Amino acid sequence: MSETNPTVTEADLHAYADGQLAEAERARIEAWLKDNPDEAAAVAEWQSQSAAIQKMFGPYAAARPDDALLVSPHSNRSSWPRRAAIAASIAAIFAAGALSGHYGPTLFEKPELQLTASETLPQQAQNAFLVYASEVRHPVEVFANEETHLATWLGKRLAIQNLKVPDLQALGFHLVGGRLLPVDGKPGAMFMYEDQGGERLTVLVGRNAGNRTTSFRFASADNLETFYWIDGELGYAVTGEISRDLLRQIAEECYRQFPS
Numbered sequence: 001m002s003e004t005n006p007t008v009t010e011a012d013l014h015a016y017a018d019g020q021l022a023e024a025e026r027a028r029i030e031a032w033l034k035d036n037p038d039e040a041a042a043v044a045e046w047q048s049q050s051a052a053i054q055k056m057f058g059p060y061a062a063a064r065p066d067d068a069l070l071v072s073p074h075s076n077r078s079s080w081p082r083r084a085a086i087a088a089s090i091a092a093i094f095a096a097g098a099l100s101g102h103y104g105p106t107l108f109e110k111p112e113l114q115l116t117a118s119e120t121l122p123q124q125a126q127n128a129f130l131v132y133a134s135e136v137r138h139p140v141e142v143f144a145n146e147e148t149h150l151a152t153w154l155g156k157r158l159a160i161q162n163l164k165v166p167d168l169q170a171l172g173f174h175l176v177g178g179r180l181l182p183v184d185g186k187p188g189a190m191f192m193y194e195d196q197g198g199e200r201l202t203v204l205v206g207r208n209a210g211n212r213t214t215s216f217r218f219a220s221a222d223n224l225e226t227f228y229w230i231d232g233e234l235g236y237a238v239t240g241e242i243s244r245d246l247l248r249q250i251a252e253e254c255y256r257q258f259p260s
Contacts (some may be wrong), residue, residue, distance in 0.1 A: 004091055016030075024228075128181060129240070134199075142174055147175060150165060155181075166191065168250060177191075178191040202239050216228075218244070223241045225240065231255075234258075
């Protein structure tokens with residue numbers, strides 16, 4: 001990156017790639033990209049991937065009555081249904097098979113690039129897993145036998161109507177329970193699951209009202225894997241010491257079940 005103090009953030013680049021900027025702001029980013037060829041190449045790759053995703057999954061997209069509510073009022077994106085694009089992106093990320101770190105590795109290898117608030121999510125998810133997954137007697141505050149209460153309580157604290165606790169039994173994991181915990185200084189939720197062999201995984205949900213982009217990324221720390229995504233004001237992270245393929249399946253199942 002050519003600037004010591006960059007005036008263009010990671011959020012700006014994602015908004016540019018997604019076509020979410022006003023004309024004046026778009027022109028500013030384009031001028032900046034001319035002086036930063038590495039970032040320009042990364043943005044071009046994102047746009048190419050997005051076009052490929054829409055071409056591949058567009059015929060399967062089905063509009064929903066509440067689609068308009070899923071799009072930020074600051075966005076001028078096309079009428080392509082957002083959740084269909086998100087689901088397609090999740091599949092495309094793992095199908096690529098080349099991710100060793102974040103989505104868009106060229107961009108995120110730049111340490112001086114400013115990151116959005118959502119980038120704290122994987123670290124918080126991993127920390128929560130490390131703290132609570134090893135607990136024997138008190139891994140959660142509310143256990144699975146009170147699942148209805150758990151969903152109502154956490155949904156109210158996170159201001160999420162009809163929060164559903166994902167059912168992962170088809171993938172071999174049963175609910176242990178959940179707890180309230182801070183995510184970016186605000187109320188967040190963590191659900192814990194366990195398989196027959198005692199292997200645990202966690203699903204973290206947090207709110208970030210300032211989010212204006214949609215992102216899907218993969219993060220690794222030693223043997224700990226996290227797949228996280230941002231959907232409007234909510235961020236989700238699935239964490240466990242499991243294979244990436246199983247993590248992908250669990251993330252997709254959680255995405256289908258969480259409210260939009």
